[in-house]
Amino acid sequence: MIGQVIFIIILLAAVYLFGKNVAKVRRNILLGKDTDRSDNPTARWRIMAKVALGQTKMVKRPTAAVMHFFIYVGFVIINLEVLEIMIDGIFGSHRVFSKPLGSLYGLLIGGFEVLALLVLVSCVVFLARRNILKLRRFSGTEMTAWPKSDANYILTIEILLMMAFLTMNAADYKLQALHFGHYVTAGSFPVSALIAPLLPAGADALATIERGCWWFHIIGILAFLNYLPYSKHFHILLAFPNVYYSNLKPKGEFSNMASVTNEVKAMLDPSFVPETTEISRFGVKDVTDLTWKNLMEAYTCTECGRCTSVCPANITGKLLSPRKIMMDTRDRLTEVGNNIDKHGKDYTDDKTLLDNYITREELWACTTCNACVEACPVNINPLEIITEMRRYVVMEESQAPASLNNMFGNMENNGAPWKYSQADRFNWAEKE
Amino acid sequence: MEEILNNSEIGHSKSETLTVPTMAQMVAEGNTPEILFWVGCAGSFDERAQKITRDICKILQHVGISYAVLGTEESCTGDPAKRAGNEFLFQMQAMTNIELLNAYEVKKIVTGCPHCFNTIANEYPGLGGKYEVIHHTQLIQGLINEGKLKAEGGESFKGRRITFHDPCYLGRGNGVYEAPRAALEILDTELVEMKRCKSNGLCCGAGGAQMFKEPEPGKKDINAERMTDVLEAKADVIASGCPFCMTMLSDGVKHINKEQDIKVLDIAEITVRANGL
Numbered sequence: 001m002i003g004q005v006i007f008i009i010i011l012l013a014a015v016y017l018f019g020k021n022v023a024k025v026r027r028n029i030l031l032g033k034d035t036d037r038s039d040n041p042t043a044r045w046r047i048m049a050k051v052a053l054g055q056t057k058m059v060k061r062p063t064a065a066v067m068h069f070f071i072y073v074g075f076v077i078i079n080l081e082v083l084e085i086m087i088d089g090i091f092g093s094h095r096v097f098s099k100p101l102g103s104l105y106g107l108l109i110g111g112f113e114v115l116a117l118l119v120l121v122s123c124v125v126f127l128a129r130r131n132i133l134k135l136r137r138f139s140g141t142e143m144t145a146w147p148k149s150d151a152n153y154i155l156t157i158e159i160l161l162m163m164a165f166l167t168m169n170a171a172d173y174k175l176q177a178l179h180f181g182h183y184v185t186a187g188s189f190p191v192s193a194l195i196a197p198l199l200p201a202g203a204d205a206l207a208t209i210e211r212g213c214w215w216f217h218i219i220g221i222l223a224f225l226n227y228l229p230y231s232k233h234f235h236i237l238l239a240f241p242n243v244y245y246s247n248l249k250p251k252g253e254f255s256n257m258a259s260v261t262n263e264v265k266a267m268l269d270p271s272f273v274p275e276t277t278e279i280s281r282f283g284v285k286d287v288t289d290l291t292w293k294n295l296m297e298a299y300t301c302t303e304c305g306r307c308t309s310v311c312p313a314n315i316t317g318k319l320l321s322p323r324k325i326m327m328d329t330r331d332r333l334t335e336v337g338n339n340i341d342k343h344g345k346d347y348t349d350d351k352t353l354l355d356n357y358i359t360r361e362e363l364w365a366c367t368t369c370n371a372c373v374e375a376c377p378v379n380i381n382p383l384e385i386i387t388e389m390r391r392y393v394v395m396e397e398s399q400a401p402a403s404l405n406n407m408f409g410n411m412e413n414n415g416a417p418w419k420y421s422q423a424d425r426f427n428w429a430e431k432e
Numbered sequence: 433m434e435e436i437l438n439n440s441e442i443g444h445s446k447s448e449t450l451t452v453p454t455m456a457q458m459v460a461e462g463n464t465p466e467i468l469f470w471v472g473c474a475g476s477f478d479e480r481a482q483k484i485t486r487d488i489c490k491i492l493q494h495v496g497i498s499y500a501v502l503g504t505e506e507s508c509t510g511d512p513a514k515r516a517g518n519e520f521l522f523q524m525q526a527m528t529n530i531e532l533l534n535a536y537e538v539k540k541i542v543t544g545c546p547h548c549f550n551t552i553a554n555e556y557p558g559l560g561g562k563y564e565v566i567h568h569t570q571l572i573q574g575l576i577n578e579g580k581l582k583a584e585g586g587e588s589f590k591g592r593r594i595t596f597h598d599p600c601y602l603g604r605g606n607g608v609y610e611a612p613r614a615a616l617e618i619l620d621t622e623l624v625e626m627k628r629c630k631s632n633g634l635c636c637g638a639g640g641a642q643m644f645k646e647p648e649p650g651k652k653d654i655n656a657e658r659m660t661d662v663l664e665a666k667a668d669v670i671a672s673g674c675p676f677c678m679t680m681l682s683d684g685v686k687h688i689n690k691e692q693d694i695k696v697l698d699i700a701e702i703t704v705r706a707n708g709l
Contacts (some may be wrong), residue, residue: 018583060632252604253550253554254555265527268528311639313650318648319650322551366653367600367642368639368640369635371634374604401460403645412521422507424475428485
C-alpha cells in the first residue's frame with residue numbers, strides 16, 4: 001500500500017514537472033514571429049508519416065539508420081510495457097495484462113525482451129562510435145563538453161534502463177519457477193532466461209532484485225522524461241511536429257519579404273498605397289526575429305551533425321557549421337527564456353544571436369547549396385537562419401563584404417553582377 | 433541541312449548561320465514566339481558561357497522552335513542579390529523584369545542557368561510573374577523524348593567517361609536530376625556517377641553569391657575538394673548545366689593540372705557536338 005502511495009506521488013510529480021518544462025519550451029518557441037504552415041494538411045501528414053515515423057531520411061547512412069531504428073522501435077514498443085508497469089504501480093497488481101492477454105502476453109514480453117537487447121546493443125555501439133572510434137561527425141567546434149556528455153548520458157541511461165528491465169524479468173522468471181508469492185507464471189523470457197543463472201537462488205533475494213529493478217526502471221524512465229527538455233534528446237517528441245510543419249516548397253525558393261515588396265512597389269509606382277504592416281527590422285539579429293518554426297527546429301535538433309558533414313564550407317575548413325547555427329539558436333533562445341523567467345517579459349540583455357553567438361564569417365561562408373537541409377533527418381533548415389541573418393547585415397547595417405557591395409552596385413547600374421554595360425548584353429550573338 | 437557527318441573531327445562544321453531573334457523584333461513583326469530564352473548574366477557576358485548560350489540557340493534553331501531572347505532589354509534576375517541578403521535589390525530587379533515579361537505576354541521561358549531558372553520559376557510568381565519555366569536541360573530532354581533530338585551526325589563520345597555535376601539550384605533546389613542525365617544517356621558513352629551526386633551532390637563553391645567574393649578563410653577551395661570526386665570517378669568529361677559551376681569546375685581542373693585530360697562541358701555543348709550543329 002505504501003509502495004502504491006509513493007509511486008503515485010512520484011508519478012504525479014514527474015508528470016507535473018515535465019508539463020511545466022514543456023510549457024516553457026513552448027513559450028520560448030512562440031517568442032518567434034508568426035509564419036503560416038497550416039496549408040495542405042494532407043501533404044503534411046504524409047511527409048510526417050514518411051520522414052518522422054518512417055525515418056526515410058535516416059537511410060542515407062545505413063549503419064546508423066539500422067541501429068537508430070532498433071532504439072526507436074524499442075522505445076515506442078517497450079512503452080506498452082511501461083503502461084503495464086504504471087498500472088501495476090498504481091493498483092499494486094503484478095503483470096496485470098498477463099490474464100486478459102493470455103498467450104499473447106508471452107509473445108509480447110518475449111518481443112519486448114528481444115527489442116530491449118537490440119536497444120542495449122545499439123546503444124553500446126553508439127557509445128563506441130562516439131568515444132572509441134571517435135567518428136568525425138561527432139566532433140567540431142560546437143561539440144563542447146556539454147553536448148558530448150549529453151549524448152553519453154542519454155546512451156548510458158538507456159543501457160541502464162534496458163539492463164534493469166531484463167534483470168527484473170530474469171528475477172521474475174526464476175521466482176515464477178519457484179512458485180513464490182504472487183509471481184504467477186506469465187510471459188516468456190528468451191533473453192532474460194540467459195542471465196537468470198547469474199542471479200542468486202534464494203526467493204527473498206530474487207524478490208528484492210525484482211522489486212529493486214522494477215523501481216529503478218520506472219523511476220529511471222520518469223527521470224529521463226524530465227531530462228528531455230534540457231537535452232538534445234527532446235527530438236524524440238519534437239521530430240513529429242517539426243516534420244509536420246516542414247517547408248513544402250522547392251528548397252531553392254527563398255521567401256519574398258512582404259515588407260520589402262511594399263517599399264519597392266511604392267518606389268516604382270508613387271501612387272501605390274501599401275497595406276499597413278507592423279514595423280519591424282529587416283532580417284534577423286536575434287532569436288525573436290526568427291519564426292516559431294526556426295525556433296522549433298532549434299529545439300528539435302539532436303546534434304547528429306549530418307548537416308555539417310555535408311556542408312561544402314565546413315568540409316573545406318571554413319568556420320561555418322550548420323549544426324552550430326541550430327545549437328546557437330537554441331542556446332540563445334534558452335538564455336532569452338531564462339531572462340524572461342528571472343527578470344520579466346520586457347527585460348533585454350545586451351546580447352544577440354548575431355555576433356554573440358554566430359559570427360559574420362560563418363554567415364558569409366555559406367554557398368546556399370541546401371546540402372544541410374537535404375541531409376537533416378527531421379527537415380531542419382539551417383540555411384533559412386543564415387540567409388535571414390545576411391538580410392539583417394546587408395539591409396539594416398549595410399555591412400556586406402566590400403566585393404558583394406561592388407556586385408550590388410553593378411547590378412543596380414548595369415543590370416548584371418559584373419561591370420559590363422547593359423548595351424553590350426547582346427554582343428554574344430555576333431561572336432563565333 | 434541534314435547531312436550526316438560521321439567524322440568527329442569535322443563534327444562542328446554544320447553550316448547553318450545562327451540568327452538570334454529578339455523579342456522586340458518579333459513583336460514588331462507581329463509574331464509571338466513559342467518560348468523566351470532567358471540568357472542570364474553569365475550567359476551574356478562570360479566568354480565561356482556565351483558559347484553555351486549560342487549552343488542553346490543552335491539547338492532551338494535546329495529543331496525549329498520559334499523563340500526569342502530579350503537582348504539588351506534583359507537584366508539580372510536578382511538571384512545573387514537575394515542570396516546575399518539584399519532583398520531590396522532583388523525585388524527591384526524582379527519587378528522590373530516581370531513588368532517587361534508581362535508586357536511581352538511571355539508564357540514560357542527556358543533558361544540557360546539554374547539560378548535564373550530557380551528565381552523565375554519559384555520567386556517571381558509571388559511578385560506577379562507567373563510563367564512556365566524550364567531549364568535548358570529539361571528542354572533538351574523533352575526534345576529527345578519527342579524524337580526531335582538524337583545524338584547523331586556529330587562528334588562521337590564513344591570511349592569517354594562522362595560524369596554529371598549536379599548544380600545545387602537544379603538538383604537539390606528543384607529536384608531536377610534526370611533531365612541532364614537523359615541528354616547524356618543517348619550518347620554512346622560510359623556514364624559514371626561521382627561519389628557525391630544527385631541529392632548528395634557537392635556544391636561547386638559559387639552559389640550564395642560566393643561567385644562574387646573571395647571565399648572565407650579555410651583549408652582549401654570547394655572546387656578543389658570537388659576534384660577529388662572527379663578523379664575518383666576517373667571521368668574525362670565533367671558535364672554541367674550551370675555557367676557558375678562551369679567556371680568553378682574549369683578552374684578546379686586547372687588547379688590539378690588536368691586541362692589536357694579532363695574537359696568540362698555543358699549539356700548544351702555536348703548535345704550540339706553530338707549532333708554536329
